Amino acid sequence: MTAPVDAALTHLREAVARQLGIERPPPADVDPAQLVRFAPDLPTELDPARRAELEAAAAELDPWLQGPFALGGDLVVGGAWRNDGRWNALSAHVPEELSGKRVLDVGSNAGYDPFMFNLRGPEYVLACEPFHFHRQALFLESIYHSGIDFRQIGWEELDPETHGRFDLVHCHGVLYHDPHPLQMLQRLRAMLADGGQIYFGSMMLASVELSEYIRFVPGAYFGDETWWFVPGRLAMRWMLETTGFSVQREIELGEGPPGEFPVINGYFVATAGEPSVLLTPRLP
Secondary structure (H helix, E strand, O other): OHHHHHHHHHHHHHHHHHHHHHOOOOOOOOOOOOOOOOOOOOOOOOOHHHHHHHHHHHHHHOOOOOEEEEEOOOOOEEOOOOOOHHHHHHHHOOOOOOOOOEEEOOOOEEEEEEEHOOOOOOOOEEEOOOHHHHHHHHHHHHHHHOOOOOOOOHHHOHHHHHHHHHHEEEEEEOOOHOOOOHHHHHHHHHEEEEEEEEEEEEEOOHHHHHOOOOOOOOOOEOOOOOOOOOEEEHHHHHHHHHHHEEEEEEEEEEOOOOOOOOOOEEEEEEEEOOOOOOOOOOOO
């Protein structure tokens, strides 16, 4: 690995160690036979040489937060965040059939969400992840051969003139990590096609009394220095509506990580609406 890659991984491992107490979370303790398989031809058994090769490649990309991902046989990687549990709640709200649709996933990490959407048969999936987790997604794609377009870019680089617009936009776990949340929502609105839907997920303040407020995090939350703004549930809805989304429903996922104040995890499902006339457009 190059020095910049080593430095990036060291920073990630230190952040994970602050939150979870270990630099390299072990794979989720699950039955591989019960996991979603992101490729129809994953082998049911791995010979020892292939298994060792995959284990070494996955270890080189630690820490794995998303997952769990089945790699073949009984080999599983990742899952500290247990994305399969989140999809247990989300799945019923996503159309079973996405044939002919264009899907955009923002903040893809190792790619769990894009792989899940891809199983529903969309025409095209663009998965955006600016950080080093992008390398994990490429490793998994080398095994699954899904055809997903994984790019190491952030929301700031998205442009409907370049990338087109999308029938389904998904973004989870990004807003509270970004110092410019309204600008991010404006960009996502620009990427949403007429008649499309956005599935927008975020950590939010758990307190009902603080639902209208946004809390600024000056230091860190649960050892993570990248938390900036945490909205209450109503504040989050207002932010979406102000930036041009029409909220259709909410999906409650449960409690968030146990940090300095209680948070909950949830989704808003929205369609295209009209943004506030007071907001300055952020795209040319």
